[in-house]
Amino acid sequence: MDRLSIVLIFMTGPALVGGLLILVLSLGYYNWQPIAAAIAIGLILTWPAAYAVSRWIKRDDPGWRSRSGKTDSKPDDSVDFPET
Structure with missing residues (x-):
């Protein structure tokens, strides 16, 4: 697992949950479901x-920098970087 993504969980979680909760309440759904x-x-x-x-x-x-050992001669978005 990516260490930066672990830190970002604490920022994206409240933003997503809070945003969806505000959306649901603004649409008028006040039940618990x-x-x-x-x-x-x-x-x-x-x-x-x-x-x-x-x-x-x-x-x-x-x-x-990529630690996968691959050269950075051409940028390729499909290349997955190692989990560092």
Whole structure:
């Protein structure tokens, strides 16, 4: 697992859960089922969102280097960097 994504979980989690909860309440659903569903969906999407943000940060950071041993001769978005 990517260490940066672990740190980003603590930022993306509250943002996703809070945003979905605000969306559900603003649509007028005040029962516990829609609120619980919004919280569950937010928690499920937290790690993939943090992982995507982590990859985005690492891809755009000129100081971050790949430790996979591959040369950086051509940028390829399909190349998965090692979990560092």
